Amino acid sequence: MAWRYLSVVAAVVRAVSALWPLPTQLSTGTTALILASDFDIDISTITNPPEDLLNAISRTKGYIQTDQLEALVVDRGASYAQSLQNASSLSSLVLSFDSGFNGEPTSISEEAADDIENRVEGYSLTVPEDGSAATIKANSTLGLFRGLTTFGQLWYDLSNTTYTVEAPITITDSPVYPYRGFMLDTARNYFPVSDILRTLDAMSWVKMTTFHWHMVDSQSFPLEVPEFPELSAKGAYGSSLVYSTDDVQNIISYAAARGIDVLPEIDTPGHTAVIAQAYPEHVACPGATPWATYANEPPAGQLRFANADTTNFTTSLISSISSQFPGKYFSTGGDELNTECYAIDDSTQADLNATGKTLEQALDTFTQSVHSVLENSGKTPVVWEEMVLDFNLTLSNNTIVMVWISSADAAAVADKGFRLVQAPSDYFYLDCGAGGWVGANPSGNSWCDPFKTWQYAYSFDPIANMTDAQAKLVIGGEHLLWTEQSHASNLDPIVWPRAAASAELFWSGPGGDISEALPRLHDIAFRMTQRGVGAIALQPLWCALRPGVCDLTA
Amino acid sequence: MAWRYLSVVAAVVRAVSALWPLPTQLSTGTTALILASDFDIDISTITNPPEDLLNAISRTKGYIQTDQLEALVVDRGASYAQSLQNASSLSSLVLSFDSGFNGEPTSISEEAADDIENRVEGYSLTVPEDGSAATIKANSTLGLFRGLTTFGQLWYDLSNTTYTVEAPITITDSPVYPYRGFMLDTARNYFPVSDILRTLDAMSWVKMTTFHWHMVDSQSFPLEVPEFPELSAKGAYGSSLVYSTDDVQNIISYAAARGIDVLPEIDTPGHTAVIAQAYPEHVACPGATPWATYANEPPAGQLRFANADTTNFTTSLISSISSQFPGKYFSTGGDELNTECYAIDDSTQADLNATGKTLEQALDTFTQSVHSVLENSGKTPVVWEEMVLDFNLTLSNNTIVMVWISSADAAAVADKGFRLVQAPSDYFYLDCGAGGWVGANPSGNSWCDPFKTWQYAYSFDPIANMTDAQAKLVIGGEHLLWTEQSHASNLDPIVWPRAAASAELFWSGPGGDISEALPRLHDIAFRMTQRGVGAIALQPLWCALRPGVCDLTA
Structure with a gap:
């Protein structure tokens, strides 16, 4: 070296x-x-x-x-x-x-x-x-x-x-880690296809491999599903705010031609309130208030996973959507499951009584059903970390786990033998630090304060506190943008050039020096701007032209 | 009511x-x-x-x-x-x-x-x-x-x-306060004229009165001054990154036609390192290191205000620039004066010895000279708060003071009998919370963390801890954007709709309810977007369509 x-x-x-x-x-x-x-x-x-x-x-x-x-x-x-x-x-x-x-x-x-x-x-x-x-x-x-x-x-x-x-x-x-991604949430707010394509271009310029597409959530369902047209017809923010099957194919092929695989996510069984717009029979506690009791953000509402019909509906839905994507990975989500929602849902309680299962056992049955659909079509399931840390589920060894709550959880996931992607909120969440978005909260700051600087992300150690065997299970990492406070107007400046930090970390390997990296990051940011991606200024131009001179102790 | x-x-x-x-x-x-x-x-x-x-x-x-x-x-x-x-x-x-x-x-x-x-x-x-x-x-x-x-x-x-x-x-x-402004720093990074014009449009939509233009600073001098052409020729970031006299007239007339007065600022005697590019004889400690000893940010360098030639130069410069502006106000700045810079400047020490003045006395002479030029041409001087709180200077009673360090300082300024503009960093600084920009500082956050949300700004009390007589001296307030981490790409999303919070506070009066305001702020943000100003999303659209439903305790 x-x-x-x-x-x-x-x-x-x-x-x-x-x-x-x-x-x-x-x-x-x-x-x-x-x-x-x-x-x-x-x-x-x-x-x-x-x-x-x-x-x-x-x-x-x-x-x-x-x-x-x-x-x-x-x-x-x-x-x-x-x-x-x-x-x-x-x-x-x-x-x-x-x-x-x-x-x-x-x-x-x-x-x-x-x-x-x-x-x-x-x-x-x-x-x-x-x-x-x-x-x-x-x-x-x-x-x-x-x-x-x-x-x-x-x-x-x-x-x-x-x-x-x-x-x-x-x-x-050649890269050190094979998975280098960016996640975009298109459900809290909608992004036109052109914004996604521009983002894919920028991702390819820093050699990212994976567009993790959090397509739908409790707030909106902007995805056209041919077999379930009512989901977007009733659940999208508007008839023009839908990704049609043509749009999806366009995004997939545009990404693929740039070396990027699309990892689709249909978050289940939580984060699904919007499904109640079209299929109320499958959703527990839709719109229950106070929302903070039943969900991490409004509106409350989760799939009735203890119910056989809902399980069949979900497997059909996942099967239908996953068949649109040529890639080998599909995320079924699994974060922030709220048990209070089921406690007040008579239907779920009746199903549990009828089958004699605990909530966790019912979740295990549901998850195995959904995942078997994916595995039968040759796909690898991807889940958020709660599915392996909070519940005792029978998951395929092949499953890939996204660590998000804290970087401190990665070792525990690895300890269970699963491959994992580093997506920790304390390093890679691009939305943190912009104040709370929940209403009637004048002094509210974002739950994951402070703002995650590129420098801090760049300093991340993807194999902290892991044995060599556990470290081998880390396949890479990604920056993520949850979009409660973002839409097309501020997509580029929130993401770029910050997300380039993880792209380099997982290509070149950890341990890079931020003073050495800064001039290069300025350069790629200005190059992005020249190519039409609105990357922000990291420093006064005076500093960008004089590497090191604006360092803390210079 | x-x-x-x-x-x-x-x-x-x-x-x-x-x-x-x-x-x-x-x-x-x-x-x-x-x-x-x-x-x-x-x-x-x-x-x-x-x-x-x-x-x-x-x-x-x-x-x-x-x-x-x-x-x-x-x-x-x-x-x-x-x-x-x-x-x-x-x-x-x-x-x-x-x-x-x-x-x-x-x-x-x-x-x-x-x-x-x-x-x-x-x-x-x-x-x-x-x-x-x-x-x-x-x-x-x-x-x-x-x-x-x-x-x-x-x-x-x-x-x-x-x-x-x-x-x-x-x-x-009709408005409660006459001064409702927005400050833009065009020195740390340059903004094309078109960005400034678009900003003026958005300001007019929320009935602002004043574009406080922090034109130059230690990093760059993007202003063409006919009598001092070398300042921008040597001090701008590039020959195309200059506001020509035509540009300035265009900005002034565009603003005026929209009910907006331009308040120009030439910050003195600090924040002037760039003048050394053209006139090294007028600048003490240019580029002195470590910069943190001699300036609040790099590069160090301040006008030799104890020197008669430098004082003459500065009065000529201010006279030349102020004559371009038809408005009645002109800011000579005065923030963050660093005394260490003068301690190591032999020239300043010789001037002080020769005149027998203290640094403060010399500053008083300098400030009176500069301000008399303004007052002789019918203009009112504007200064940052240090000029009245940190130094015992003889300022015209007519002087307007900008409170910036902390909202807690406003009462002290009013106590000295000066009219004041509320521009406190703890409420109205739009750059806070985006992480530190100084290099080689991996865990550095912005000095004025956290991010100033619109809700928090909206809750500001402009007459806190003031007597009725003091409160009458508050003429209004403004949001401010210092641009160490901004340029054209992220101007709109950093400013809008947040800066609208102070526009309403000072038009409609303080004490507004953020729950009542939020739906209206969504509305003006979306209206701005329709008109080509890239205001951000404040919430998921789901919430924007359902006032109150995403409130903290809903």
Whole structure:
């Protein structure tokens, strides 16, 4: 690692190298190189290149042309003018598979939908200093795509000259963790499809793998389900505020072409009050008040999981929705189950009496029914942590658990032998710190105060207090946006560039230094802005142009 | 006040009335009324109407046509369809001056630049239920404009029918406090002119009077000063990141036409490190490190106020800049003066020795010189609170003081007999709570944590702990945005609708009920969004459609 360390130090001094996430191995020089006006990306060595790879190549060329990002140095690169005049020019980037690669290439989309541990994302990249062809090599189409993404971050603009001053560049790169995600809640408030697509683009720029889509919740059901049309007809916020099956396919294919798998979530049995709009017979305590007794937020209402008809309804619903998604993972949720809701529900009490089951036993039956539908169609269930920490349920060993309540719970989940995703509220919840949204509460702050800074998220240790065996169960992590106080207007500034912190943490590995990372995070934030994603300013521009000078003790 | 209270209760029940700020007197009925397709605004009674009033009328008609805001009720107004079919239609809104009004009308712009206590903003508005002409009457052009703003908030859309279901409407309205402002810092990060203009529009929609423009600071000098061109040439973040004199005139006239006075601020003698780029001889301790010893944030650097040449330079600079602004107020700042900076500045120490003055005496001389330039040109100086609380300076009794460090300081300022603006960080700082921006500080939170919610701001008491005589010195208040972590991408969502809380507090008076206010604040936020200002969601839409149901104890 000494080599990597040295290159990082050099990057800080020059404040130019600005890849995000940081490659595993990176070597840069000090030679200027400009991009030729006829620069092109050559894939002639690849037989039958997949269409989504061709599109990714087009996008990469587009970004390089339109980014026009000035270097984040005090003179914005003006002092490079002389060396750029004498620089070699790069005309070609050659993409090819590693020599060991055999057979017809699969598409980025197919590879993005593969088992998460099977995805091959590594690549190597070279940019010689003499203008001879740059190269990206990989053993997968997804790997070539990751390399293209890195290549797109190498270039700056000075008076319409596209350049780097760090040739030659040599990169060998692959991720430390396979799952690097972002969760969006589209139920508290609705987001137009265009916002989701833009978010997927930004996710792909920082090499994320998974769009965890919390599609519906107690407040609204914006998802069209062909077999259950009344759910969105009665449960969406409006007829235009629905993700149609076409929208869903559009989102899935857009994501897949960018190396991103969509992990759909239908949260059950809690967080389902909205189902009562169409199917009141399946929902206990709908709208019960005071809501705080029966739910973590209004409105109360949960599926009658002790009931056989409700269980059948739920398995049909999950089956219908999951069949729309090509990915191998599906979340059935399972957070914040409120037992008071069932205590006042005569129907549930009657069902429990009739079957002689406890609430926990009934939940076990329900969960096994729902999960067996998924497993029978080759999918892996995903659940929130309560399903393994609060209840004694029979879950498949294959189940993936999302840790959210606290990072302190991760070791306990691992201790039960489940693979887990790190999604802890104390590090990765993007909504924290913006004040309470519940009404009539003048001094209310958010339940998960304070605001989770990128620096704090970046300092997260995903295997804290775990044995080596437990640590192996951590497959990655994600930032999350619950949207009680967000809609299209503030999506980008809440998410970016903060969510890039976990993207790097789980690609490059934990333990990164925030002082080294900050200049690179500025860079990707400005690059995002150039590409139409409204990332915020992390500091005064004065600081962004002077790495380290605005540090606490500088 | 009983009448007002009753109408407010009715508004909550129906969740339709949604004026912001709440008028002093408001009476609404329950009759549906639609806007005729040939609806027009009639000013035939006004001789020689000012052009900015004609433009305001055009804008109002435009908003009414394009807002297309659905009522914030569960069915989004669908149940009104029947009554709208049978409703009378309104063809005309007649604007006229009160019978006592004499002479040629002045323009909105002229009235906006008048002494703040002289501005006449009151108006009365009627909307009969039978379709006969609506009226706005006022004793000033600014009053007519405020009435137009209110009229533009009365209307909802259902299938392209523009309607109210609350006719007849009778409003008599005028503000409690004359100063209702918003401060923007354009020095830590730059904001394009278009962002400022959009902000001025939003400010006018909530009847603000003052755009407090913190134009320059230690990090950048984005203001073109004809007599001192090097300041922006060397001190701006880039040649395109400068407010030209044309830009400034554009901002001033755009604001004035919307009833908004621009209060320019050139912060002195602290917060001036950037001046060293062009005039190093006038700046003590430029870039001194560790910065935390010499400034509240990097970079350090302050005007050598003990020096006669620097004093002359500063008076010329302030004179040059203030002459660009037609308003009667100019802020010379005065916050966060760091004495350590002068302790290490040999030049300042030599000046003090030569004149035999203490630092405080020198500051007094400097401040009197700078302020006399303003007062000689008919302007009133504005200063931050330290200038009266931390130093014994000879300030004109006319000086206005901005309270910012803490709301607890307001009574002390009033005790010294100065008029004051309530701008306390503990209530009105929009940047608080987003984490620390200083580098190398992984667990750093913002110095003014927590996030200042609209609810908390709304609960502010502007005359806490004051005698009646002191309370009379409070001329109003403002929300403020310091932009260490903001630029164009997140301007709107940080500011709106939160800043509307102080706009109402200082128009309608303190003591408002947040449960009554919330539905109206939702409404103005959605109306802002319809008009292109990216206000955030305050709650899940589910709650916005059901006033009170998401209250803490509901």
